[in-house]
Amino acid sequence: MARRALILIEDTRTNGPVFVQAARRLGLHPITLSADPAQHDYLAAESIETIRVDTDSLDALIRECSQLRAAYDIAGITSAREEVYATVGKLCRYFDLPGPDSASIERCCDKFTQRQLLAAAGAPIPAYRLVANAMEVESSAAEIGLPVILKPAVGTGSSGVRLCRTVDELVEHTTYLLGGKYIWRSSPRMLVEEFAQGPHYTAHIMGNEIIGIEASDFGPPPHFVAREGIFPAPLTDDEHERIADVSLSCLRALGLGWGPTNIQLRWTKRGPVVIEVNPRLAAGPRLIQLAYGVDLATEHIKLVIGEEWDLRKRHSHTAAWRCLLPDRDGILDWIDGDSRAAAVPGVAEVKLDVKPKTPIVRKGEVRDSLGYVIAVSTSPPRAETILQRAVDLISWSITPFPTTGGEEQPVALNSPHVIEAPAPLD
Incomplete structure (x- = not known):
């Protein structure tokens, strides 16, 4: 009898290993198809x-x-990567396997088309304009009013997304996107959007069921690099219901409802406003597993292979996370303290994504992170206290790249504070 296999098309740094582990727990043999397997270092380590x-x-x-x-x-x-998820739907249809609707995924992944469909359905969204050149960027920003968000119409991980508060910042980012430095997967198309201000939330959905809502925050502007978050978000029943209602209306407008979706929103003066709908698992399904005992990766794969999933909550805890964000570019001399952080009671996971001697070049996107820490407890204040205690134990040193003024000295950091230790801790 032939061995049952799960085909994974590409992956992501966070969810790829999670999918592999979930497949193995279900007795499946994972096989990854990738244009560049070397970019996924865990594949060789796990003998995938x-x-x-x-x-x-x-x-x-x-x-x-x-x-x-x-x-x-x-x-x-299946796949953990949004860029190939529509192709996954086409493959599933070709081989008569359960899978997402590729047309709905394609419409959703084009942020302009997504905005049009949400607007037509009456969903609360920021004002927006589709632009293709510098003149259109400037005129659209003038119509909407600064500050605005300028971003590619297709993309993930906050790549190319920037808050532009002044005309000079707008010109600078337009030049970056159109001047050859930004890598486009398709013809250059951008969105100028109203900056919806307020607390940020993510609704985690499987099928048509809201699993939970996460609160999160970003590093310093003008970029939107995820910094920290807590699940479930501390919301009133009314706030939770309003976010859930808006999120489910987005599914209907976009023809989604098969498998995972995550919807990002901001709570503004007019209530929840939809920032983006992503037809995939959000990074870090581990949070939901720790908080509720629901393994979304496993349940997603059950759906993929035609089995019945189980989204019932086993318990109710609070999970909090923090990304380790560098505050400068340069060479990472050392990073240390992860083992001590992992030993703190209540810490569920500590992961470092970079090794010493790695060049650190921040691009204002999710891959800027050096790693992350997750803590879990029975209450939000306790989870946040445990998280801070663990993060304080992790430190690193980055030597800025040389400048014309002479040789730079290494600076040791403990995000987000500067400390004076010039060498790794024992």
């Missing part, structure tokens, strides 16, 4: 069967999966 293939080509993926069917019983095909 990996095949190099052009994941932008549906025909190439169909040929590879057809060949794999000669040796395996392909139970399902």
Whole structure:
């Protein structure tokens, strides 16, 4: 009898390993198809069967999966990466497997089309304009009024997203996006959007069910790099209901409702405003597992292979997280304290994503993070106290890149404070 396999198309740094582990727990053999397997360092470490293939080509993926069917019983095909999720839907349809609707995914991943559909359905969204050149950027910003958000119409991980508070900042970011430094996956199309101000929330959804709502915050502007968050968010019943109602209306407007979705919102003076709908698991389903005992990666894979999922909560705790964000570019001399942080009672996970001697070049996106810490407890204040205690034990040193003024000296950091330790702790 052929071995049951789960095909994973590409992955993400956070959720890729989670999908692999969940597949194995379900008795499946994970196989990753990737255009560049070397970029996923955990694949070799976990001895994951990996095949190099052009994941932008549906025909190439169909040929590879057809060949794999000669040796395996392909139970399902999925991905943790939004950029290829529409292709996953097409593959599932070709091989008669459960999967997302590719047309709905494609509409959702184009932020302009998403905005149009949400506006037509009456969903609360920021004012927006689609632009393609510097003149349109400037005139649209003038119509909406500064400050505005300028971002690519297609993209993930906050890449290319910036708050522009002045005309000079607007010109600077427009030049960056259109001047050859930003890498476009398609023809350059941008959105100028009203800056919706207020606390940030993410609704985590499976199918048509709201699993929970997370509160989060970002690093310093003008970028939107995730810094910290807590799940579930401390909301009143009325606030929770309003966010849930708006989120479910987004699913209907966009034709979603199969598998995972995460919806980002801001609570503004007019209530919840939809910032973005993402047809995938948010980074870090571990939070929900710690807080509620629901393993969304496993339940998602059950859906993918045609089994019944179980979204019942096993308990009710609070999980809090913090990303380790550098405050400068340079060479990472050392980073230390992760083992001590992991030993703090209540700390569920500590992960460092970089190694010493790595060049640190901040781009104002999710990959700027050096790692993260997650803590869990029975109450929000206790979880946040545990988290802070653990983060305070982690420190690092970054030597700024040399400047014309002479050789820079290393600076040791403990996010977000500067400390004076010039060498790693024992």
